[in-house]
Amino acid sequence: MIDTTVVELSRLQFALTAMYHFLFVPLTLGLSFLVAIMESVYVMTGREVWRRMTFFWGVLFGINFAMGVATGIVMEFQFGMNWAYYSHYVGDIFGAPLAIEGLMAFFLEATFIGLFFFGWNRLSKVKHLMVTWLVALGANFSALWILIANGWMQNPTGAVFNPDTMRMEIVDFAAVILNPVAQAKFVHTVSAGYVTGAVFVMAISAVYLLRGRHRDLARRSMAVAASFGLASALSVVVLGDESGYAATEHQKMKLAAIESMWESEHAPAGFTVFGVPDQDGHVNHYEVKVPFLLGLIATRSLDGELPGILELVDRAAMRIETGLEAYAALERLQADRGDAGARAAFDAHWQDLGHALLLKRYREDIGNATPEQIAAAAFDTVPRVAPLFWSFRAMAAIGFYLIAFFATAFWLATRGRLESKRWFLWAAAASLPLPWIASECGWFVAEYGRQPWSIEGVLPTFYAASGLQLHDILISLVGFVVIYTGLAVVEVFLLLRAIRNGPEALLPGLRPDAPAAVDVALDRAPATA
Structure with missing residues (x-):
């Protein structure tokens, strides 16, 4: 039987490392493009203040990038450490x-980030600008492939289960790449990263202006971040709607849980603005709904129906029973691979094999599962509703706040009033943690809402874990917490020191009142630096 404690600790470890890693990813995505924009202005205008801005924000980008790479490598190794059966089962596709x-x-x-830092004296302006844009594009292409892998976990397309190898195998790599869930997640995630970078630049620049330091750099940085952030914040909402539409098509249970919609409603369904979900009673207390809104958003129609949680549980029970037919056919194939009848039965029902595996939580010989066990396994397809319900609403609330924030910033920037509105500067500084909170809530909704599946409808999470001992998990979990806490302290220390000292500390000889000294500082830098 499955050791649920080992599985839950494995989930906790991966969740901690993944969410910690994602503290760095959105800032890397956002700062890379902001730095490229700033250097583009420098190349076009030749004004040294833009070069100074490029180097200063580029150093902060570099610190964050290094931490993101270090934590990302460790996270990927966990697929072989804690999720060995997952790696065996779907490694041909996911890898x-x-x-x-x-x-x-x-x-x-x-490679190009190295040229960015060490190529100032060796490359022309245009060539260095090309390097900077390649860094930004490389960061986004890197995110694309990660999200293709993650999108396949949400919507496993382009692959089939091979009963001869007992593994999932690719049959259409183009379908994996062009997975609609992956594409929607990519554009939504990178847009959220752009917002994070813009808020970061706005907050640090606001602190500088409040203290009367580096005013030329801060004013221009806020102006760039305001326009870039407004476009990105609007994109997050629009592309988030596309991501939700993809969930309507491919992850109906996740959508129903996010909306705490227990019963199916007549189309178009209403949107629950507020409520207290009751998982045991299958009802929402103190519910406040906007009629028709959810149906219009999720189906983009007046007649599109959205099934409720209880209806989806009934569908899951039927898929479990069909999956048992596939499981029985698979057992016959293992005994005789030439059994044509068994192969035909398996080919007809293999898509539901994963639902049958849900019964492994209750008994090993799942072919003898009782109706009560099938019903229990069907209800296991319902994630915890309340955390999803509130996480989604926190993410959405922050998203709409940031649209208003950047709209205000853009309006003030176009009128040259950013520096004079100290209330807005304080608001900008206080808004610094919000995009990270929204991003973490978004990933929580995406991953926790997929439970109980590691691969949606294919492989239950408890079935994907390695057969480790409890002490193995505890040792690695404690080790990760200690090491990652230390890395967090180092990250914050390096960023705060660079921000506190300002650009002149990064470029020796640079004086706030003499921007032209940048050339002197860079020309005097050692050739190996």
Whole structure:
């Protein structure tokens, strides 16, 4: 039987490392493009203040990038450590985009980030600008392949289960790459990263203006971040709607749980603005709904129906029973691979095999499962509703706040009033943690909402874990917490020191009142630096 404690600790370890890693990813995505924009202005205008901005924000980007790479490598190793059966079962599909991402991150992105820092004295303005844009594009291409892999976990397309090898195998790699869930997740995630970078630049620049330091750099940085952030914040909402539409098509239970919709409603369904989900009673207390809104958003129609949680549980029970037919056919094939009848039965029902595996939580000989056990396994397809319900609403609330924030910033920037509105500068500084909170809530919704599946409808999470001992998990979990806490302290220390000292500390000889000294500082830098 499955050791649920080992599975839950494995989930906790991966969740901690993944969410910690994602503290760095959105800032890398956002800062890379902001730095490229700033250097583009420098090349077009020749004004040294833009060069100073490029180098300063580029250093902060570099610190964050290094931490992101270090934590990302460790996270990927966990697939072999804690999720060995997952790696065996779907490694042929999942490993391909991860391998391509490694090439993007370590050969393209890492190479050009080295040229960005060490090529100031060796490359012309235009060539260095090309390097900076390649760094930004490399970061985004790296994210693309990660999200293709993750999108396949949400919507496993382009692959089939091979009863001879007992593994999932690719039959259409183009379908894996062009997976609609993956594409929607990519554009939504990178847009959220752009918002994070813009808020970061706005907050640090606001602190500088409040203290009367580096005013030229801060004013221009806020102006760039305001326009870039407004476009990105609007994109997050629009592309988030596309991601939700993809969930309507491919992850109906996740959508129903996010909306705490227990019963199916007549089309178009209403949107629950507020409520207190009751998982045991299958009802929402103190519910406040906007009629028709959910149906219009999720189906983009007036007659599209959205099934409720209880209806989806009934569908899951039927798929479990069909999956048992596939499981029985698979057992016959293991005994006689030439059994044509068994192969035909398996080919007809293999898509539901994963639902039958849900019964492994209750008994090993799942072919003898009782109706009560089938009903229990069907209800296991319902994730915990309340955490999803509130996480989604926190993410959405922050998203709409940031649209208003950047709209205000853009309006003030176009009128040259950013520096004079100290209330807005304080609001900008206080808004610094919000995009990270929204991003973490978004990933929680995406991953926790997929439970109980590691691969949606294919492989239950409890079935994907390695057969480790409890002490093995505890040792690695404690080790990760200690090491990652230390890395967090180092990250914050390096960022705060660079921000506190300002650009002149990064470029020796640079004086705030003499921007032209940048050339002197860079020309005097050692050739090996």
